[in-house]
Amino acid sequence: MKRILLLLSGLAFAKEAxxxxxxxxxxVTLSRQLNELMRNPAKPQQQVLMTMNGCHVQQIxxxxxxxxxxxRPVAVSVSKGTSEWAVKIDESLFxxxxGFEWPQITKLSYRIAGQEEDEPRHYEIVFERHQNSRSATISLPLYxxxxxxxxNIVRRLETQRQACN
Incomplete structure (x- = not known):
């Protein structure tokens, strides 16, 4: 009996791994390039990171x-299906x-941004997401x-998206 349980737990672990x-x-290469371009030169203390793992994308x-x-610190997180978001705030941290899965994204595009005088001119990549009757967009700045x-980056992101659909 112990052997069977050990075998089953080993199989479950292997499947999970x-x-x-x-x-x-x-x-990795695309994430690294995005992370360099998303850094706002006017806000050097701020990090904007994007990671990709398989068909999952996370922005921090x-x-x-x-x-x-x-x-007092505040932390809130929500997870629904394959999407999630979390906010953590304390005295000096925001x-x-x-996070989302590529199959949720229906369209990728880009546009010029930073037309305000306090922000440098740059581009934004726009991820459009449609689920049922709701839609949402996520924008990533590229300085x-x-x-x-x-x-080139939009083309490479589109390749990643297509590979997951």
Whole structure:
């Protein structure tokens, strides 16, 4: 009986380990380039990161030098299906995490942003998501004025999206 339980638990562990994928080299390279371009030169203390692992994408916005005025930390997280978001705030930290699966994204595009005088001109990649009768968009800033770089990144992101559909 112990052997059977040990065998079954070993099989369950192996199945779980197989389901957890590692990012592909192209995902690592693309994430690294995105992370460099998403850094706002006017806010060097702020991190904007994007990670890809298989068909899952996660964006993290972290500001470690913000004055929130909170005396107690606050943390909220929501997970629904394959999407999730979480916010963590304390005296000097603001962190927002958002995650989604590529099959939820129905369209990728880009647009010029930063037309306000206090923000440098840059591009945004727009992820459009439609579920049932609801739709939402997620925007990623790319602090570059080189449209060819942006087109190349959108093309590579589209390749990742198509591979998961």
């Amino acid at each position: 197989a389901a957890q994928t590692s990012p592909t080299p192209s995902q 916005i972290r500001d470690q030098q913000t004055d929130t005025g909170l005396s 962190e927002l995490k958002m 570059t004025t080189d449209e060819q770089v942006v087109k």
